[in-house]
Amino acid sequence: MAEVQIRHYQEEDHEEVKEVFTLGMSEHIPPSCMHVLKQPLVQMFLGCVFCALLTSSKSILLPVLAITLLLAAGRQSVNYIFTKYIQVCLEKDLNHIQQTYLDPPLACFWVAESQGRVVGTVACLPAETDQNFLELKRMAVKRTHRGQGIAKALCRTVADFAFERGFRGVLLYTSVVQTDAQKLYEHMGYQKLREFSVPEAIAKLTNFTLIEYRLVLKQHHN
Numbered sequence: 001m002a003e004v005q006i007r008h009y010q011e012e013d014h015e016e017v018k019e020v021f022t023l024g025m026s027e028h029i030p031p032s033c034m035h036v037l038k039q040p041l042v043q044m045f046l047g048c049v050f051c052a053l054l055t056s057s058k059s060i061l062l063p064v065l066a067i068t069l070l071l072a073a074g075r076q077s078v079n080y081i082f083t084k085y086i087q088v089c090l091e092k093d094l095n096h097i098q099q100t101y102l103d104p105p106l107a108c109f110w111v112a113e114s115q116g117r118v119v120g121t122v123a124c125l126p127a128e129t130d131q132n133f134l135e136l137k138r139m140a141v142k143r144t145h146r147g148q149g150i151a152k153a154l155c156r157t158v159a160d161f162a163f164e165r166g167f168r169g170v171l172l173y174t175s176v177v178q179t180d181a182q183k184l185y186e187h188m189g190y191q192k193l194r195e196f197s198v199p200e201a202i203a204k205l206t207n208f209t210l211i212e213y214r215l216v217l218k219q220h221h222n
């Protein structure tokens, strides 16, 4: 991890932070589409549409066209859901990083900087569901800088911060399609606590689950 420095966020990092986060999230669109296509319910639906149109029209063209349109509509829907999620994150905290993460004493936002550019981000704040835990958020590393241990260093930074402030541990949420992130957290000693569906009907239908991970710190000051 040569010449990469982990430091606190500064106001001039804002645009680069947004870019690293947005690109990191957008890359989950293709795997999410694949995840949806692998669901038996979706495959059954597409199969039924295909067979029904083939039988009624006696032509291969109409069912092929219909399936193509359905796949394109599905891709657009996944795209829309991710764009919406990114927008919500920007409005919720990424457009107010100073107020959300740097003003409160028990929260923080760090960037990984390489050659004057932001190449990674991570943040934390007290977890809403358990006041003994900090929640790790906004973990992302630029594609060009992956596999160099930057995310591991960002994870350690959050764990040290939690330890110094007497938290029992760190928790976080990731999704079923974020397999690199799952490997990272498991590598860093996080334990999978539970896997659950988000309330939206579309997420339930497509089995798009979230995973909660927890890292219990060896010693704590409570």
Ligand SMILES: CC(C)(COP(=O)(O)OP(=O)(O)OC[C@H]1O[C@@H](n2cnc3c(N)ncnc32)[C@H](O)[C@@H]1OP(=O)(O)O)[C@@H](O)C(=O)NCCC(=O)NCCS
Pocket: 024, 025, 027, 138, 139, 140, 141, 142, 145, 146, 147, 148, 149, 150, 151, 152, 153, 173, 174, 175, 178, 180, 181, 183, 184, 185, 187
């Ligand atoms: C997940 C992510 C942050 C990892 O960043 P990174 O800097 O490449 O990770 P590191 O180099 O520190 O790797 C840490 C460990 O994670 C695991 N890992 C990370 N990427 C992996 C991959 N593509 N394949 C297998 N294991 C991987 C490995 O165990 C690795 O340790 P090792 O190299 O000693 O085996 C990065 O892929 C990313 O930004 N993804 C998009 C955004 C995202 O999903 N964020 C998580 C939000 S919850």
